[in-house]
Amino acid sequence: MIELLTADTPNGKKISIMLEEIQFKYKITKINILKEEQFKPEFKKLSPFSKIPVIIDHDSKISLFESGAILIYLGEKSGKFYDKDQRTAINQWLMGQMAYVGPMLGQHHQFHHYNPGKSEFGETRYFKISKRIYSELDQRLSQSRFLAGDDYTIADIATFPWIARHEWHDIGLKKFNSLTRWYKEISKRDAVKKGYDLLNIGDQIPKV
Numbered sequence: 001m002i003e004l005l006t007a008d009t010p011n012g013k014k015i016s017i018m019l020e021e022i023q024f025k026y027k028i029t030k031i032n033i034l035k036e037e038q039f040k041p042e043f044k045k046l047s048p049f050s051k052i053p054v055i056i057d058h059d060s061k062i063s064l065f066e067s068g069a070i071l072i073y074l075g076e077k078s079g080k081f082y083d084k085d086q087r088t089a090i091n092q093w094l095m096g097q098m099a100y101v102g103p104m105l106g107q108h109h110q111f112h113h114y115n116p117g118k119s120e121f122g123e124t125r126y127f128k129i130s131k132r133i134y135s136e137l138d139q140r141l142s143q144s145r146f147l148a149g150d151d152y153t154i155a156d157i158a159t160f161p162w163i164a165r166h167e168w169h170d171i172g173l174k175k176f177n178s179l180t181r182w183y184k185e186i187s188k189r190d191a192v193k194k195g196y197d198l199l200n201i202g203d204q205i206p207k208v
Helices: 010-022 067-078 084-114 120-141 154-163 177-187 190-196
Strands: 002-006 026-030 054-057 062-065
Touching: 002 010, 010 026, 010 067, 010 154, 010 190, 054 067, 062 067, 067 084, 067 154, 084 120, 084 154, 120 177, 154 177, 177 190
Parallel strands: 002 026
Antiparallel strands: 002 054, 054 062
16 A cells, blocks of 8 residues: 655645556545645655655555656556656656756746745746746647657656646646647546545646
């Protein structure tokens, strides 16, 4: 059984979506990041950077931090969404999400959504970068059904929850036809719908 220690964030939703997709038995242990529970010594032992999510695989008795590493682990363990013959492409798009898409959209959230009016430079900078990310993803998806190729993979699972916050971004997802097509297709998956509602509170995927 997999224990998922997380908060209800895009990085947390990546893992709950993956667990639903591969149909592994799991339970959620909520980490209240607003109360800084991620900095408690017992959590820091599992996650040295005090970041969610973390999983504990109680069957193999190991724990993992960093959402990209967790997705790779679950892909290897389940044999799903991380095909051996596609891993070079999958890894590129997964690392792109981890190093670029998530961090930059996360900064856009901080300046544009949570703290508007506090830094004109920050708002302008990260809005511009986020708009470029939309355009770059759209360009890729105009040439490929999914990010790594014809198949839905952990690269898509990693990226989707960040684009699902498109209402926060104020960029206009519907302006990007191929990204919208990809987003709508993934939104229809039953496992994605269930995993997106990480805390089982009726959270629904935002429509375009």
